Amino acid sequence: MKVRFTATIWEEDGVFVSKCPEIDVASAGDTFDEALSNLTEAIELWLANARELGIIDDYLSVMTASEKSIRIIEINV
Numbered sequence: 001m002k003v004r005f006t007a008t009i010w011e012e013d014g015v016f017v018s019k020c021p022e023i024d025v026a027s028a029g030d031t032f033d034e035a036l037s038n039l040t041e042a043i044e045l046w047l048a049n050a051r052e053l054g055i056i057d058d059y060l061s062v063m064t065a066s067e068k069s070i071r072i073i074e075i076n077v
Contacts, residue, residue: 003041003063006070007060010048011033 009018009032016035019026020043027042029035050056 004067004068005063007036007039008070009039021057 005020005022006016007020009016015028015030016032017026017028018035018039020039022045023043025039025042025046027035027038029038035074047056050059
């Protein structure tokens with residue numbers, strides 16, 4: 001089964017940080033592409049561990065949601 005995950009990537013102190021909010025997995029890299037590649041690998045490892053531990057079904061509804069939306073909101077701090 002193919003599942004689409006959200007990848008949020010931003011630059012922080014010269015490093016690109018990447019995060020998948022559906023399963024709360026994060027990674028980083030020196031470039032945007034490296035951060036995305038490292039996040040993909042981290043998600044694959046997380047999925048393998050979740051299968052092995054028998055908990056992957058607990059996350060299926062989040063992983064297979066047909067409608068996902070990301071918005072940037074601006075808040076005064």
